[in-house]
Amino acid sequence: MSAVRTLGIGTLMHAKHLSRSSFEIALALIIPLVQATLAVYLFRAGDEPHRLLEAAVGAGLMGVWSSVLFGSGGAIQNQRWQGTLEMIMLAPRRPVLVVLPITAATALTGTYALLATLLWGRLIYGIRLDFAHPLRFLAAALACVAGLGMFGLLLASTFVLIRNANALANPLDYPIWLLSGMLVPISVLPSWTAPIAAVLPTTWGARALREATSGGPVWPSIGICLAISTACLILGAFLLTSFERRARAAGTLALS
Amino acid sequence: MDSEYAIEAEGLRRVYRTRTGWIRPRRETVEAVRGVDLTVRRGELFGLLGPNGAGKTTTIKMLNTLLIPTAGTARIRGFDVVRETREVRRRIGYVFGGDRGLYDRLSALDNLRYFAELYAVPAREQRHRIAELLELVGLTGRERERVEGYSRGMRQRLHIARGLLHRPEVLFLDEPSIGVDPVAARELRRTVADLAANGTTVLLTTHYMAEADELCDRIAVIADGRIQALGTPAQLRRRADGRRVVEVEAYGVPATALTALRDLPGVRETALEERGALQLLTVQSDAGVDVQGDVLRELAGVRLGRVNSREPTLEDAYVAIVNAA
Numbered sequence: 221m222s223a224v225r226t227l228g229i230g231t232l233m234h235a236k237h238l239s240r241s242s243f244e245i246a247l248a249l250i251i252p253l254v255q256a257t258l259a260v261y262l263f264r265a266g267d268e269p270h271r272l273l274e275a276a277v278g279a280g281l282m283g284v285w286s287s288v289l290f291g292s293g294g295a296i297q298n299q300r301w302q303g304t305l306e307m308i309m310l311a312p313r314r315p316v317l318v319v320l321p322i323t324a325a326t327a328l329t330g331t332y333a334l335l336a337t338l339l340w341g342r343l344i345y346g347i348r349l350d351f352a353h354p355l356r357f358l359a360a361a362l363a364c365v366a367g368l369g370m371f372g373l374l375l376a377s378t379f380v381l382i383r384n385a386n387a388l389a390n391p392l393d394y395p396i397w398l399l400s401g402m403l404v405p406i407s408v409l410p411s412w413t414a415p416i417a418a419v420l421p422t423t424w425g426a427r428a429l430r431e432a433t434s435g436g437p438v439w440p441s442i443g444i445c446l447a448i449s450t451a452c453l454i455l456g457a458f459l460l461t462s463f464e465r466r467a468r469a470a471g472t473l474a475l476s
Numbered sequence: 477m478d479s480e481y482a483i484e485a486e487g488l489r490r491v492y493r494t495r496t497g498w499i500r501p502r503r504e505t506v507e508a509v510r511g512v513d514l515t516v517r518r519g520e521l522f523g524l525l526g527p528n529g530a531g532k533t534t535t536i537k538m539l540n541t542l543l544i545p546t547a548g549t550a551r552i553r554g555f556d557v558v559r560e561t562r563e564v565r566r567r568i569g570y571v572f573g574g575d576r577g578l579y580d581r582l583s584a585l586d587n588l589r590y591f592a593e594l595y596a597v598p599a600r601e602q603r604h605r606i607a608e609l610l611e612l613v614g615l616t617g618r619e620r621e622r623v624e625g626y627s628r629g630m631r632q633r634l635h636i637a638r639g640l641l642h643r644p645e646v647l648f649l650d651e652p653s654i655g656v657d658p659v660a661a662r663e664l665r666r667t668v669a670d671l672a673a674n675g676t677t678v679l680l681t682t683h684y685m686a687e688a689d690e691l692c693d694r695i696a697v698i699a700d701g702r703i704q705a706l707g708t709p710a711q712l713r714r715r716a717d718g719r720r721v722v723e724v725e726a727y728g729v730p731a732t733a734l735t736a737l738r739d740l741p742g743v744r745e746t747a748l749e750e751r752g753a754l755q756l757l758t759v760q761s762d763a764g765v766d767v768q769g770d771v772l773r774e775l776a777g778v779r780l781g782r783v784n785s786r787e788p789t790l791e792d793a794y795v796a797i798v799n800a801a
């Protein structure tokens with residue numbers, strides 16, 4: 221119970237801290253607008269109204285993904301730069317309990333991109349927000365945020381182990397959109413991508429959102445998304461513990 | 477497990493391996509701490525003094541679990557800092573000097589809320605504890621402002637409040653008074669003394685000798701990664717017994733004059749400290765020998781200010797110990 225409280229308060233505080241960064245604010249204002257536009261112009265050709273909404277949702281999810289990729293990938297390095305890494309690692313807690321709130325916060329602030337994309341889509345392009353299953357859409361969105369937060373932990377813990385990991389984030393941004401079918405259906409991609417897509421939690425999250433938008437079972441996709449994310453969480457927690465140990469041995473918790 | 481000692485260290489060593497250069501990386505090793513033994517009793521206020529780069533921060537970080545020692549062992553309240561990390565962390569607080577290490581875009585209150593939760597302060601005590609600490613460090617009324625708008629000293633006081641949130645039994649203070657104004661520094665000293673009086677063990681590093689002299693039960697002087705002297709302030713001061721100190725204010729003492737001074741009969745130590753445009757030259761000599769005349773003769777041609785002769789202080793003893801290292 222106390223762990224849940226710690227996660228909750230930690231996520232809230234990190235989300236607050238993140239959302240007050242002027243860089244983040246600038247991005248948050250511009251990106252959803254671009255994404256809504258992208259969604260509309262890529263899919264205006266199709267006449268089905270649902271396709272447009274689907275595209276807007278997919279574009280919004282891309283925003284969540286970017287926030288998680290860049291925020292979580294650089295989470296530990298950012299804490300190091302701020303000089304807070306030592307202070308949070310000094311807590312008498314498992315490292316996962318300390319870092320998960322940070323990556324969850326990047327997913328939470330990323331949700332803003334999803335909402336804003338839908339809003340811009342509605343206001344500027346008149347996309348009608350009639351979801352096939354509004355409540356399931358909400359559940360799917362929550363699952364996406366939770367799942368991406370957990371997936372973010374795996375990113376955070378692998379990226380610290382790699383030198384110049386920031387350079388790695390850029391080339392990952394775009395392929396994952398594509399592979400997970402956020403923008404175009406996976407069925408149009410070459411078949412060798414299918415196994416990769418199948419193990420990405422983003423694929424199942426995107427699918428759950430799409431099913432809730434245009435009709436479909438939703439729950440199985442949510443379930444698979446959360447299951448894969450939980451596996452990522454466990455693996456990430458394991459890697460973090462070994463990172464902590466190594467960083468204490470190498471003296472790299474602080475900038476020197 | 478209960479131990480009479482709050483801190484025990486045996487043969488602590490720490491080597492840093494660094495890589496420098498991009499094109500042709502060179503590996504370098506720095507031996508920051510080369511065998512430190514110390515024990516600190518419960519409730520004791522222990523000072524760690526030493527010049528820049530002596531290994532004070534490194535020693536503290538090995539004791540507070542942030543660094544794994546290259547060799548040697550350490551225990552906090554009987555718990556091993558490498559094997560029983562979580563038990564150690566529950567019992568320690570860490571405050572370091574400087575203005576980093578806080579969440580700048582959060583308020584002081586949010587910073588404290590976050591760390592209270594992280595450091596496992598029971599939920600129903602948090603609010604009261606935070607209010608109490610804000611009062612203690614004099615930030616009440618400003619707690620809802622973002623930390624990015626805080627002055628250096630205010631940040632430092634927030635650091636201190638954070639370090640105390642979970643009522644640590646052992647407190648590590650690494651230059652806690654850096655950037656703190658004189659009045660606040662005096663309050664900080666009183667706070668630290670009160671904590672120790674109430675049973676908290678404190679390990680303090682500082683560059684202010686008067687602070688160490690006033691606060692510490694015992695002091696270790698560390699230089700080159702080794703403890704060079706250890707004792708009560710009175711015992712350390714006695715190292716300079718039988719000496720006399722001449723202080724000269726000067727402008728532009730040439731290096732040659734400084735070496736010449738060192739070779740004067742009876743002279744034990746010389747130190748030159750820059751104070752803005754002014755330099756403060758300190759010459760320690762055997763008490764039996766009056767070196768003032770000789771010193772002034774060597775400084776002929778140098779513009780001088782006040783000259784005075786006095787009894788040695790803890791600082792002079794410290795200089796003697798560090799110079800001998």
Ligand SMILES: Nc1ncnc2c1ncn2[C@@H]1O[C@H](COP(=O)(O)OP(=O)(O)OP(=O)(O)O)[C@@H](O)[C@H]1O
Binds near residue numbers: 471534
């Ligand atoms: N992370 C690090 N990597 C490499 N070398 C380091 C690192 N941290 C400290 N050192 C080196 O170890 C030595 C001891 O440093 P340390 O910070 O412990 O000194 P200190 O006594 O705290 O000094 P100061 O009074 O300046 O704070 C120095 O030579 C320093 O350059």
Ligand SMILES: [Mg+2]
Binds near residue numbers: 650
């Ligand atoms: Mg230091």
